[in-house]
Amino acid sequence: SYVLTQPPSVSVAPGQTARITCGGNNIGSKSVHWYQQKPGQAPVLVVYDDSDRPSGIPERFSGSNSGNTATLTISRVEAGDEADYYCQVWDSSSDHEVFGGGTKLTVL
Amino acid sequence: EVQLVESGGGLVQPGGSLRLSCAASGFTVSSNYMSWVRQAPGKGLEWVSVIYSGGSTYYADSVKGRFTISRHNSKNTLYLQMNSLRAEDTAVYYCARALTTVVKGGSYYFDYWGQGTLVTVSS
Numbered sequence: 001s002y003v004l005t006q007p008p009s010v011s012v013a014p015g016q017t018a019r020i021t022c023g024g025n026n027i028g029s030k031s032v033h034w035y036q037q038k039p040g041q042a043p044v045l046v047v048y049d050d051s052d053r054p055s056g057i058p059e060r061f062s063g064s065n066s067g068n069t070a071t072l073t074i075s076r077v078e079a080g081d082e083a084d085y086y087c088q089v090w091d092s093s094s095d096h097e098v099f100g101g102g103t104k105l106t107v108l
Numbered sequence: 109e110v111q112l113v114e115s116g117g118g119l120v121q122p123g124g125s126l127r128l129s130c131a132a133s134g135f136t137v138s139s140n141y142m143s144w145v146r147q148a149p150g151k152g153l154e155w156v157s158v159i160y161s162g163g164s165t166y167y168a169d170s171v172k173g174r175f176t177i178s179r180h181n182s183k184n185t186l187y188l189q190m191n192s193l194r195a196e197d198t199a200v201y202y203c204a205r206a207l208t209t210v211v212k213g214g215s216y217y218f219d220y221w222g223q224g225t226l227v228t229v230s231s
Contacts, residue, residue, distance in 0.1 A: 001169075029212060030212055031209055031211045031212045031215040031217075033215075033217035033218075035218070037153075042221040042222065042224055043153065043221055044221075045217060045218060045219050048207075048209070049211045049217075050211075054219065086152065086153050088153075088218075089215065090216060092214070095158075096155065096168060097145075097216075099145075099152060099154065101152050102152040
């Protein structure tokens, strides 16, 4: 089965740029989607199809995907961005969705 | 406005059964892909199952043969029948609408989620 690997935690100071990676075998050939989840809340889609943003998501959130790594970039980080972030892809070989293990973003 | 409201969670003994419901409003369940995603306490997200608009269903290996996803078109409601429950099935269960995309050969992602319902499997 397809495996997505995320760092358990990322820390960044307010106003700086946070980069959260999602590794997978030839992940660049897949569409990657990203979710933000705050404590006690349901996940929220922040990026889909590698780099598109749903309406209502700030431009500070962007994505890229190439080779074996996809990246969610959050510019000008704010305290309200502190949350868990998950990447997700569809594994066509099994018709299964796959989530990464999640990354906890801490705003220092 | 799109809304998803789950219900049916609770405490159940190992080996028992439970049926979760997800009432949708603002869109038609049968015209969309719909999924269940769960999250064990303190853990990450785990995809459980999907039902396509055409009726095809798929399951995670961890629940295949024990869980059944279905929908009731006139009630605009999604269900998850869970049998032979185990302690490791303890989690918050979310229903989510899945939007398809044709980028890079196809995929789908979850644009709307319910608030979740907690299932606890314990004696």
